[in-house]
Amino acid sequence: MHEPNPFQQFMEAVVPGSPSRALTARLRGLGRTLSIEKGRIAKLDRDCDQIVYVFEGATKLVAQASGGREQVVAFHFAGDLVSVPARALHSYALTGLMNTQVLAFPAASLVGAAVDAPLLLTEVLERSMAALHRCRDKAVGLGRKSARERVASFLTAMCERIGTRHRDRLRLDLPMSRRDIGDSLGLTIETISRQFGELRASGLIETTGRSTVDILDPVALAGCAGHFSDTVD
Numbered sequence: 294m295h296e297p298n299p300f301q302q303f304m305e306a307v308v309p310g311s312p313s314r315a316l317t318a319r320l321r322g323l324g325r326t327l328s329i330e331k332g333r334i335a336k337l338d339r340d341c342d343q344i345v346y347v348f349e350g351a352t353k354l355v356a357q358a359s360g361g362r363e364q365v366v367a368f369h370f371a372g373d374l375v376s377v378p379a380r381a382l383h384s385y386a387l388t389g390l391m392n393t394q395v396l397a398f399p400a401a402s403l404v405g406a407a408v409d410a411p412l413l414l415t416e417v418l419e420r421s422m423a424a425l426h427r428c429r430d431k432a433v434g435l436g437r438k439s440a441r442e443r444v445a446s447f448l449t450a451m452c453e454r455i456g457t458r459h460r461d462r463l464r465l466d467l468p469m470s471r472r473d474i475g476d477s478l479g480l481t482i483e484t485i486s487r488q489f490g491e492l493r494a495s496g497l498i499e500t501t502g503r504s505t506v507d508i509l510d511p512v513a514l515a516g517c518a519g520h521f522s523d524t525v526d
Contacts, residue, residue, distance in 0.1 A: 299348035299396040329389035342400035345375040350393025351468040365477035390468040444488040445517035463508040
């Protein structure tokens, strides 16, 4: 059996049902397959917004401001759609956290194709809304939450996105470095390490090496994240 290529997997994941030959041909003509080595920036068209499908691997979307300042905007994993803005108030770069393969589309052209394909349009819209909700949650964290709440929120979000069941716990194999996590949460690497240590001491997580995190009590961890509760006492 042949493994699916990036375009085949994109069609299966993002264009449900049985798309027409015309739509398939149109999307195939728009998509461009790219390989991103670990630590390297994807060679995207910088003149227009891009929508990128992550076929395999993991990436970080980085916003670059003047003076060499950078902010990790989001992390993306296999199966994700990533919106990469063209150069505007800030410059954006998609960087591989490991060796990664992606399929890149000009955003306007993909949306134009989706207008004639309601199922594709719905899928793109739903994924865009989910990404928007994550950005809003992160904005609240950066503006109002403590370091402990930010780290707990990050780990809780990663459980939902890439967590796997391992015996009696949830396991995270984090492809990003502690520095990446700090750059994403607005914290220093020392603060990230200290918060991981405190969560270990509280019995909420265990760590192995620099990348494996076992979540021992997901409910208690979520309770540390400062999420709103609608429970009325």
